[in-house]
Amino acid sequence: MDAASVLPALAAVPPGVLTGTAAATVVELADPLDPQTVLTRLRAAAASPGPLVVCLAGQLHLDRRQQLPHLALARTTPATLRYTALPWHWLAGELGMRRPGTTTVVADLAADPEVWQRLAAVPGLLHLGPGTPLHARVVPAPRRGEPTTPEYLRARAELWRSGARLSPAAAHAEAAARAVTVAPRPEPVFLTPTPAPAPATTDPAPPVPPTRTAAPPAPPIRTASVAVPVSVPRPPRASVTGSAPAVGVPRRPAPVPAIPPAYAPAPPPAPAPAGAPPVDPHPAILAAARAGRHGEAAAVAAAWEHDALRRHGPRSAEAVHWTEVRADLARLAGEPARSCELWLAAAEARLGMLQRADDPDVEGAVDRAHHQWEHIEDPVRARALGPTLVDLRRRVPGRRPGALAALTRRMG
Known part of the structure; x- marks a missing residue:
């Protein structure tokens, strides 16, 4: 994923347009090296009570030990994935603490073969929580030497710059159509949030899986870097195991x-x-x-x-x-x-x-x-x-x- 190629398009969008406010602050992380640095910046942004827009471009890999997706950073390799990539559930953990309706995540991602297969088996794999909608394009990562470009995120940036006042669903549909037109191969999967179910009476409502299209087989892959353009104090025990081990x-x-x-x-x-x-x-x-x-x-x-x-x-x-x-x-x-x-x-x-x-x-x-x-x-x-x-x-x-x-x- 040529993540950095979308940064100029995003940089041309007035920050206030992203958040729908008179003014906004932009934090750009291009090819970040350390997951803790990304987490710290994300946590600082998430601490703001106002609207937050997170744009992600990069490549997803699967931690085989835990079967969890990670977002590759600049120095990520398959051997160092657990220490050099950003665990996807860290995003869910930080953004899930925000007030529902104040956070939007827009992502353009390339998935390695294992993540691609997991997406087909677990539609909610990239779920970020009931109050954090995710609008995303996911494509199978290309062969080595054939990087894909974040056309979906680029299309979203063009819509923001045009001044078009579209609903999130309409903007997602329009950007998805443009991305398919520009880069029809490989076949993408588009993720968009669905309405939350009614509250359960005996168990908490499970995470809502995003809607998706059919998933084509994935070709072999390479490791990619990631750019995180745009966008707590951890507030203040009990063991969920009932009886914690010594x-x-x-x-x-x-x-x-x-x-x-x-x-x-x-x-x-x-x-x-x-x-x-x-x-x-x-x-x-x-x-x-x-x-x-x-x-x-x-x-x-x-x-x-x-x-x-x-x-x-x-x-x-x-x-x-x-x-x-x-x-x-x-x-x-x-x-x-x-x-x-x-x-x-x-x-x-x-x-x-x-x-x-x-x-x-x-x-x-x-x-x-x-x-x-x-x-x-x-x-x-x-x-x-x-x-x-x-x-x-x-x-x-x-x-x-x-x-x-x-x-x-x-x-x-």
């Missing part, structure tokens, strides 16, 4: 006994329709995670976290609960760095709520962050999270001696 503080260089799990009651679920019993989303989220649908589980949990933030505020037990659910989901997905980051956020949030440093919930969050940090294989990510963890360990030493000393020795 987690240990570092056992290097000195062995430290395992820390028993801490427990917290689940917060009250969002109100159900009149006359219906309350909805408990935890069983469905856990079932999705155990079935390997980690992106789906993360997106649903992020949506519930957003609802808790809206109803109760960032300094609330309900919001902290869902941050910790997301942290445990990241653990189940085999993402220790992401899990560590979320547990750190939960611990900071609890301290911000004036909970004591020796409170079992605070100690449990820091212990779990420490445990996940020990499992981070990428030394760059471990070093990036280390100072925050050290600072928390000094404030929350925990009940097992040697945790801070072991951490500082390893950091040293």
Whole structure:
């Protein structure tokens, strides 16, 4: 995917046209190298309460271990995918926290053969949450040396520049028609959101799969870079597994006994329709995670976290609960760095709520962050999270001696 080729067309669109406001800020990431950098910029943009438009151009690859799509960055290779590409469910997690109706994602993507096959089997693979519509063209990635161009995104830019006031559905249809005319091969799949179903009475509403056309077979592929033109503070536990496994503080260089799990009651679920019993989303989220649908589980949990933030505020037990659910989901997905980051956020949030440093919930969050940090294989990510963890360990030493000393020795 020649992602950078669409940047001039997007740059010519007045930012206010993208958001429908008098003024707007544009953040452009051309050929970004580090997924954490992309995540940081995305999180900063998502923190704004106003309208947000995210335009993506690049190539999708499948993490074979987790069966999750990742957006390739400038240095992504098949061997380094898990460490150099942006997990698609990170997008869902960050954007799912925003108020419904304020976010639009427009994407032009090339999918490697494995992602292409997964799209045919799992229509909701690229779902970003019930409040985040995705309008996208997905094509099978071309043969090496035959890059495809983001014609759909280019057509959207032309429509924005023309001043045409089209509904999102009409703009998607018009851009899709132009893209097919300009680049009829390979056959694309166009994704567009469908209306959300009525609220369930016993289980939370599942993610809504986008509508799509038939998927042709995919040719062999290459790895591509990605451009992310245009477009929280993580607000402030509970394990979605019901009984969290015992987690240990570092056992290097000195062995430290395992820390028993801490427990917290689940917060009250969002109100159900009149006359219906309350909805408990935890069983469905856990079932999705155990079935390997980690992106789906993360997106649903992020949506519930957003609802808790809206109803109760960032300094609330309900919001902290869902941050910790997301942290445990990241653990189940085999993402220790992401899990560590979320547990750190939960611990900071609890301290911000004036909970004591020796409170079992605070100690449990820091212990779990420490445990996940020990499992981070990428030394760059471990070093990036280390100072925050050290600072928390000094404030929350925990009940097992040697945790801070072991951490500082390893950091040293």
